[in-house]
Amino acid sequence: MAEVREKMAWSLQEYRDIISKYKPIICDYPDTAGRDSFCIIRHDVEFSVSRAFDLMKIDSECGIRASFFFQVMNGAYNPLSVANRALIRQIAEAGHHVGLHLYVSHIEPGDVATLRRELAFQRDILAAILGRAVDRFSYHRPPRWVLALEEPVLDDIINAYAPEYFELTDGAPPAEILYMADSQHNWKYGHPLDDSKYRKFQILLHADEWTGDGAEARDNFHELIERNRAEFVEIIRSECNHYDRIMAN
Numbered sequence: 114m115a116e117v118r119e120k121m122a123w124s125l126q127e128y129r130d131i132i133s134k135y136k137p138i139i140c141d142y143p144d145t146a147g148r149d150s151f152c153i154i155r156h157d158v159e160f161s162v163s164r165a166f167d168l169m170k171i172d173s174e175c176g177i178r179a180s181f182f183f184q185v186m187n188g189a190y191n192p193l194s195v196a197n198r199a200l201i202r203q204i205a206e207a208g209h210h211v212g213l214h215l216y217v218s219h220i221e222p223g224d225v226a227t228l229r230r231e232l233a234f235q236r237d238i239l240a241a242i243l244g245r246a247v248d249r250f251s252y253h254r255p256p257r258w259v260l261a262l263e264e265p266v267l268d269d270i271i272n273a274y275a276p277e278y279f280e281l282t283d284g285a286p287p288a289e290i291l292y293m294a295d296s297q298h299n300w301k302y303g304h305p306l307d308d309s310k311y312r313k314f315q316i317l318l319h320a321d322e323w324t325g326d327g328a329e330a331r332d333n334f335h336e337l338i339e340r341n342r343a344e345f346v347e348i349i350r351s352e353c354n355h356y357d358r359i360m361a362n
């Protein structure tokens with residue numbers, strides 16, 4: 114069994130197995146209130162909108178609705194490009210939730226006023242791209258001080274790291290809600306397919322980590338780079354009639 118698990122690691126089949134396991138208790142952030150058990154499926158999108166779109170199709174096939182969080186200050190993709198904007202809108206139109214993946218690395222520790230301004234600023238950009246209101250956000254690489262804030266950053270937006278969905282434990286086991294994340298190709302807080310005594314979960318799955326057959330970290334980086342490169346070449350080709358002729362020589 115362990116060998117099979119090892120073989121399937123990071124494959125889309127393993128991804129489906131995770132979704133299937135939690136499907137009976139998967140629900141959206143606001144719907145967790147008062148439940149004895151729940152599982153929130155969250156996708157932070159760091160490098161590839163097209164990979165997020167692929168994962169969305171699997172979520173839809175599995176009959177679940179997930180939350181996809183997009184960055185607007187990311188050097189890897191432009192959410193306002195014609196292609197990406199269409200994909201992001203289709204994710205929302207398919208019934209999934211689209212939120213902001215809030216970039217905060219440039220904010221001085223403790224500067225809550227700037228944090229509030231940034232959240233409103235980045236949220237409004239994503240809302241303009243989407244053509245609808247954005248009701249949720251998750252932090253990208255959150256420093257501890259933002260996770261420890263006792264007041265909501267803004268009242269009218271769901272924070273994926275709010276205490277109802279996430280326990281700040283500084284490494285200790287959580288009391289009730291188990292947070293599992295595949296960040297950096299590593300299930301640091303436990304693997305979703307392992308047995309668990311918990312009944313409340315938030316699972317962060319980055320589309321950037323998952324490939325058809327399941328690539329290890331190094332091959333996965335190569336695949337991400339190659340996909341990005343191929344998409345970039347297509348952009349040049351579509352803008353430059355002479356591309357094929359020049360590059361053939």
Ligand SMILES: [Zn+2]
Pocket residue numbers: 157159214252253254
């Ligand atoms: Zn992130």
